[in-house]
Structures are given as C-alpha cells and as structure tokens.
Amino acid sequence: MKKSILMILCAALGFAGNAQQKNAKAMKMTQHIERAAPDVQKAIMALNNQDAEAWYALFSDNATFSDDGRELDFKDWCDKQLFGQSECAVIRIDKVENNGLLLYCLFYSDNYGEFKTYMEFERNDDAFDRLEVGQVEY
Numbered sequence: 001m002k003k004s005i006l007m008i009l010c011a012a013l014g015f016a017g018n019a020q021q022k023n024a025k026a027m028k029m030t031q032h033i034e035r036a037a038p039d040v041q042k043a044i045m046a047l048n049n050q051d052a053e054a055w056y057a058l059f060s061d062n063a064t065f066s067d068d069g070r071e072l073d074f075k076d077w078c079d080k081q082l083f084g085q086s087e088c089a090v091i092r093i094d095k096v097e098n099n100g101l102l103l104y105c106l107f108y109s110d111n112y113g114e115f116k117t118y119m120e121f122e123r124n125d126d127a128f129d130r131l132e133v134g135q136v137e138y
Contacts, residue, residue, distance in 0.1 A: 032093040037100030039128070040121050044090050044103075052083040060127040068134040086110035090119075095138065104138055 033041050039058055046054035055078070065074035082088055088109040094116075095104040102120045109115075115135055122130035 032096070035096035035100060036093065036103060037121075039123070040100055040103065043121065043128070044093075047082060048089045050083060050087070052078070055082070058128055059131070060124065060129045063128060064130045066132045066134075074131065081109070081111070104136065 033044060036044065043055060043058050046052075046058070056075075059074070063074045065072055065077055067077065086109055088107065088111075090103075090105050091108050091114065092106040093103050094106065096102065097104075098120065101122070102118065104116070104118050107115055107117045116137060117133055118136045120132045121128050122132075
C-alpha cells in the first residue's frame with residue numbers, strides 16, 4: 001500500500017514536533033543544573049544528550065547501582081533504561097542536596113512517562129562509584 005505525500009508529511013511533522021517537545025522539556029532542566037556538583041552536571045548533560053560514552057566515562061569500572069532500593073547491574077540497567085531504544089531526560093531539577101550529589105528532579109522516559117525521582121551520585125577520588133535512583137514524592 002502506497003502512502004500519500006500528505007501522510008508522509010504528517011508523520012514527519014509529528015515526529016519533528018515530538019522531538020522539539022522533548023528538547024524543550026530537557027531545556028527546562030538547565031534552569032537549576034548549576035546547583036549540582038560539576039561532574040553531576042556533566043552526567044546530566046550526557047544523559048540528556050544520549051551520550052553513553054560521556055556518561056560511562058564519569059563512572060568507575062565497577063560502579064554499583066540501585067533502583068528503588070533494588071540492587072541491579074549498573075551498566076545493564078543504563079544500557080536498557082537510559083541508552084536503549086527509549087529516550088529519556090532529566091526535565092527539571094527541583095532540589096539539590098549533599099553538596100550537589102543528590103538531585104530531586106522531574107524525569108521523562110518513553111517507557112514510563114514523566115515522574116519525580118531522586119538521583120544520588122557517590123564518588124571516590126576519580127569517578128562516581130555508585131548511583132542510586134528511585135521515585136519520590138516531594
């Protein structure tokens with residue numbers, strides 16, 4: 001079945017509209033990113049730019065991870081949930097604690113929609129060695 005040019009244009013415009021909407025949401029996050037620690041800022045920017053290489057460069061090779069209190073494999077979870085087939089972004093940072101290492105933010109995921117979450121980064125001298133995330137109400 002052949003698609004009409006109108007159908008193709010509508011699909012293209014709809015896709016462009018969704019991409020613009022996601023970019024606009026991610027741009028809101030920058031209003032409060034300066035409160036985060038410098039390496040946390042780099043991590044959030046890498047996440048929002050879907051730059052897995054830059055993201056992983058900030059973490060130690062044996063980084064640990066928990067999601068809502070469940071211990072999971074860090075790289076496996078990131079590959080699937082952050083850099084897999086779905087898109088995700090930190091939309092807005094609402095609160096920052098623990099010297100810029102603990103963020104309370106509005107998160108977007110193609111899989112789960114928008115929700116409030118926390119992200120707590122723990123570091124050793126050279127890199128982050130732990131990330132904890134989870135849904136939260138505030």
